[in-house]
Amino acid sequence: MREVSFGQYYPANSFVHKCDPRTKILFLIAYIVAVFLAQNFYALGACAAVFILIAAFSGVKISSLLRSVKAITFLLVFTALLNLFFHSGETVLVQWWIITITQEAVYFTIFLAVRLFLLVLSSAILTLTTTPVALTDGIESLLKPLKWIRFPVHELALIMSIALRFIPILTDETGRIMNAQKARGADFETGGLVKRVKAIIPILIPLIISAFRRADELGDAMDARCYSGSKVRTKYKKLTFSWRDLLAFFVVGALIAGIVLLRIYTAAVI
């Protein structure tokens, strides 16, 4: 339960930490586009190189980065196996019983695994180097144009920051409830799928009830402090761009340009 590193800020004073959250969000979006534009290992290599560069300047420990991958290990292995066995190709490497593994499938599998890795790790860098507050401030600022069509941007940002804030609280709560039910002899580790799913009910129901209780309390506390939405609110911390952000835009621009060139001049793997 505790492996979820999403929304967990890693405090440090690095280049990436000091970047404007808007830059980091836009950078991540552009980077994800780049990863999806990559068609072969050269392009993917360029993406990986940029990632390593960012990670090196982020001051985040490798172990906390890898923790974010842990959560998707199962997904990673599962899709890798499916791709390996079911992706069609011509050059057969192994053929045994009903299993056929082709060279194309091997390439494809590696390619997708690396892509998934990069996606998860780059998103993790964003949440590890940006406080939830800065993140929602950034999103709010980026969505500002939508205010023009009366989209509740501020409210959306508020909902997001509350949701992020509540992840660790609810994780703790889950641990507490699990202990309480375990003390009453509940068993979450053994038995078949149906039995295990049933075993979750005594955790899930108290958890949902407690989430509603906390939401009520938070709403009351906000009312008590006269919170009234976006109309007249000013900001404590104003976001400003600096030379770091310019540099970041330059890096991601170069990456996308490079990958587009690679798309035109080199052959695709997928």
Next chain:
Amino acid sequence: MNALIKLPTAERKYKPKKHESSKTVLRVDGFDLTDKTTDFKALRKKVGMVFQYPEYQLFAETVFEDVAFGLKNFDSALLTEEVRAAVKDALTVVGLDYDEVKNRSPFELSGGQKRRVAIAGVIVTKPEILVLDEPAAGLDPLGKEETMRLLHSLHEKWCKTVIIVSHDMDEIAENCTRAAIFAEGKVIGIGTPKELFSSDEITKAAGLDVPFTAKVTEKLKTLGVEISSDFTTADFIEKTLKRAKTGGAGMRLPKNGGQENA
């Protein structure tokens, strides 16, 4: 403290930390927690745990179902009749009317009733040892008193040992036969409440308050009256009255002081 009372729910083998020698022993009533093969389910059956705010663990549709949950977990071979009898016993012991509450949703009960249902859900398996973490937290004075009365009757009828974790020293002085003081993960004092609250050093070191009776005793001492009680209200009053009747020296109080024990 927290880690300690959670031990019975520990999942895997307890791993000794680096600074601890390999001889470290962690045993609860014969169950070795450092051994992988220990039957944790049997341990949990023997040691009932009531965590803080136990009413937050309620989940079932009816009070009956919720109380029966633990029972069915520990012994799936029980007959419906036996389950019903045990649930009825448990609800009656915690002071609820079985016929009135059994089919109600636990969520529509009052806070105090919810807590009783939750406690019933733990004691329904008749554990030998019952551990409660701040059982009276968040209750009004009357609720606190009722909870303590409930624990005393449980101790008489069902559970050989009842252990409570509390920050309320009056609660400890009134109700406990033995107490241990924890500070920063270490036991810094263990003994009867009388021994513990007589020694200033221990309570001060742990940053603890002392019971009201101990405060009065302390004040009387500065006025030259020494009363040796076990710090329960009843015993304190008895000893004070006795002292007043025999009229020992110093029992005539100074004009401006000592009103608090008048």
